[in-house]
Amino acid sequence: MASIDSLKTRRELTVGDKTYVYYSLPAAEEAGLAGVSRLPASMKVLLENLLRNEDGDTVGADDLKALAAWLDNKGAVEHEISFRPARVLMQDFTGVPAVVDLAAMRDAMTKLGADPEKINPLNPVDLVIDHSVMVDHFGNAKAFGENVEREYERNIERYRFLRWGxxxxNNFRVVPPGTGICHQVNLEYLAQTVWTGDEDGAALA
Structure with missing residues (x-):
């Protein structure tokens, strides 16, 4: 759902032959959110997130003003905001219970006579299986492959369950064992500098 964009900060950026829409912090400052250009980078990330997800319900004009006022009140005024990450990164210790919860919700939907296919993560999720390695073999060129093989043998039920998940x-990917630890895999293969998605037919950055 597109932002209601009460401050009219939605802009377009053309890169090559592709046009993206985005929500501009300079435009927010011009529209009355004074001082946002002086916010720390982390606060700017939060403000852009609020501008992009403003719906008048979970994110409203008061949330935008409260965040912009952070510099003036030095963070002394507490105001809860709704932050929506572009993606969630999980490892298997936290990911397996999450998939169990999703599966249980699908079962509940079925029992209620509703469509279980409606139960999916709202945001993209990447689950990296990296917390099961035990060293049985070492000191030779075959050790890595043999350890991964033993890992599959020990955890086959869990891995089948995650593969099913x-x-x-939708919005759920699993990186198999033997690929690397989650933060390494994230940096080398999964992370993006700018995430894009669809907003009413437009490419949203």
Whole structure:
């Protein structure tokens, strides 16, 4: 759902032959959110997130003003905001219970006579299986492959369940064992500098 954009900060950026829409912090400052150009980078990220997700319900004009006022009140005024990440990164210790919860919600939907396919993560999720390695073999060129093979043998039920989850749910990917630790895999393969999505037919950055 597109932002209601009460401050009219929605802009377009053309890169090559592709046009993106985005929500501009300079435009927000011109529209009355004084001083946002002086906010720390982390606060600017939060403000852009609020501008992009302003719906008048979970994010409203008061939230935008409260965040912009952070410099003046030095963070002394507490104001809860709704932050919506572009993506969630999980490792298997936290990811397995999350998939169990999603599967249980699908079961509940089925029992209620509703469509279980409606149960999916709202935001993209990447789950990296990296917390199960035990060293049984070492000191030779075959050690890595043999350790991964033993890992599959020890955890096959869990891995089958996660593989099922990766095909059953939208917005959910699983990186198999033996690929690397989650932060390394994230930096080398999964992370993006700018995430894009669809907003009413337009490419949203």
């Amino acid at each position: 990766s095909s059953a749910f």
